[in-house]
Amino acid sequence: MSKVVHDFTVEVLDWSPFVTPIDLAQASPEQRTALKITPSNTKISAYVLVLAHDPESLESRSPLFNIIMMGKGGLSRGDRELGAMGASAVNGCVYCMSVHARNFNTFGKRPDVVQEIFAHGTKATLDEHHGAIFDFAARLSENPPAVGAADIGRLRNAGLNEEEIVDLIHSAALFGWANRLMHTLGEPVRKG
Amino acid sequence: MADVIDEMIADPAIARLRRAREDVVQLTQRCYEAVLTPKEPGGLSAEERMALACRMARLTGVPAAVAFYDAHARATVQNQTLRDVAAGSPAHDPRLAAIVAHVDRVTTNPHASGRAEIAALVAAGIAERDIVALSELIAFLSYQFRVVRGLELLRGDAA
Numbered sequence: 001m002s003k004v005v006h007d008f009t010v011e012v013l014d015w016s017p018f019v020t021p022i023d024l025a026q027a028s029p030e031q032r033t034a035l036k037i038t039p040s041n042t043k044i045s046a047y048v049l050v051l052a053h054d055p056e057s058l059e060s061r062s063p064l065f066n067i068i069m070m071g072k073g074g075l076s077r078g079d080r081e082l083g084a085m086g087a088s089a090v091n092g093c094v095y096c097m098s099v100h101a102r103n104f105n106t107f108g109k110r111p112d113v114v115q116e117i118f119a120h121g122t123k124a125t126l127d128e129h130h131g132a133i134f135d136f137a138a139r140l141s142e143n144p145p146a147v148g149a150a151d152i153g154r155l156r157n158a159g160l161n162e163e164e165i166v167d168l169i170h171s172a173a174l175f176g177w178a179n180r181l182m183h184t185l186g187e188p189v190r191k192g
Numbered sequence: 193m194a195d196v197i198d199e200m201i202a203d204p205a206i207a208r209l210r211r212a213r214e215d216v217v218q219l220t221q222r223c224y225e226a227v228l229t230p231k232e233p234g235g236l237s238a239e240e241r242m243a244l245a246c247r248m249a250r251l252t253g254v255p256a257a258v259a260f261y262d263a264h265a266r267a268t269v270q271n272q273t274l275r276d277v278a279a280g281s282p283a284h285d286p287r288l289a290a291i292v293a294h295v296d297r298v299t300t301n302p303h304a305s306g307r308a309e310i311a312a313l314v315a316a317g318i319a320e321r322d323i324v325a326l327s328e329l330i331a332f333l334s335y336q337f338r339v340v341r342g343l344e345l346l347r348g349d350a351a
Contacts, residue, residue, distance in 0.1 A: 020320055051328075053324035054226075054324045054325045057226040059226075060219050061226075064215075064219035064220060067216055068213075071215070074212070092303035093302075093303075140341065140342060144254050144337055145341065147345065151345070162209055165346065166210065166346070169338070169339055169343070170339065177332055180327065181327055184298055185310070185323075185327055187307070
């Protein structure tokens with residue numbers, strides 16, 4: 001219990017489920033098919049083995065997740081990670097935040113942005129480009145009908161075109177989904 | 193099945209813009225079918241799933257999604273208890289009450305859900321596979337409502 005992590009971190013964390021993961025040895029053909037297309041075939045994580053209770057969702061969700069975050073062209077990879085961080089800040093998903101803050105640091109190379117978000121959450125004060133993206137993702141995550149034309153205007157002023165805005169909508173919205181699974185079906189724990 | 197987000201947005205220019213990510217469009221539709229009308233519904237019937245989706249749409253308040261799920265729930269949810277759940281009323285049967293409480297909590301404040309909330313579902317007799325299926329339903333719809341809101345704004349809806 002004492003190993004549960006409550007604060008945002010870039011540490012590599014483990015995830016401890018509240019629901020029993022499926023037993024791979026007993027997996028149905030549908031579960032095996034769904035598990036084959038996840039990124040981690042060698043060692044399947046407890047998280048994915050929990051989601052395998054619903055193989056129909058998992059089978060389409062895994063490739064959708066990869067395309068939204070890694071598909072070629074459009075919004076930069078770092079900016080998509082920032083969209084994921086905006087959602088994870090609102091939803092308080094420590095595990096998702098740790099993964100996507102590390103990814104942001106890989107693509108965005110702006111550790112100061114991560115520091116500011118960890119220190120101030122959704123109240124983080126960022127430069128025009130990062131601020132427009134992070135605030136849009138956070139506002140869409142918090143209360144979708146409250147997002148308005150002014151929020152879209154701010155993204156356009158920051159230089160995003162229509163295709164890039166759609167990519168950001170997808171990455172922010174995707175973490176409305178991922179946070180609700182990761183945070184409610186288990187908890188982040190320190191390794192070791 | 194036609195693409196339900198195109199149906200909600202009903203704007204050819206937005207439908208074309210979405211096709212810059214054709215694979216996202218197709219996989220999103222497949223996930224919609226997996227949570228609303230799965231081949232193996234387990235312990236959550238399609239009628240229950242649609243009633244809960246309508247309830248979530250109203251709780252979230254994205255106009256195009258509310259209109260879509262209101263119309264579909266009216267057309268496909270026959271059971272009066274589930275019609276009440278769809279409209280936002282409380283449920284009295286312990287199993288359904290536990291499901292509705294979880295739906296309301298995770299839709300509006302996922303951070304408030306933890307170990308005790310999953311234990312409450314187990315105590316109400318809900319199987320683990322159905323807990324995961326319910327979680328996917330709530331989580332997918334939370335994604336879909338936000339995609340729809342973003343597209344509504346790109347369509348040029350004010351407010």
